[in-house]
Amino acid sequence: MMTKEDFSIDALVEKMKRPEIGGIVTFLGTVRGDAGITTLNVEIYKEMAVDELEKLKREAHEKFEIEAVEIVHREGELNVGENIVAILVGAKHRKEAFRACEYLIDELKKRVPIWKKED
């Protein structure tokens, strides 16, 4: 999902927990304070991004033995240190969750219509 508001990674983890899950891998992307960067502007083609994210989640479920996937991406103006993206993968066992999480962030960066502009 896409949100202008900040999110809590703890709340997302709590929401994902259930008896069949033995491990949750999370990736949290934040705004890096490179030289000259104070804010980052995130633009999203929402209708297409929603479709692409759903497609990505389906692919992850097909490729890996996982139980749950959640992806949250911020939009709008973000300051250095703020959260940009969270990816959570819950699985019975950790290995599949790690692999799926890496697959999801790599593919998100390649395919989901989101643009970051440094101001």
Next chain:
Amino acid sequence: MKVKVRFFAQCREIVGEKQKDVEIEDGMMLQDIILLLIKEHPDLKKEKIIVSLNHKYAQPEVILKDNDEVAVFPPVSGG
């Protein structure tokens, strides 16, 4: 017949608007509309342009239909 064309990121900045309607002729392909847009806004050539059709990545040879939604944008950079 017409299609809605939406622009994002640097492509939106070059064109100067978020979206516009473009008249199309029967049998017109996605690549034809891109060529039209580049003719109108030559600076688009400076960007590597990606196009989508009705919220999906599409081949340049696909034929456009009335009320299709085309989007023009640079390589994505989310995450």
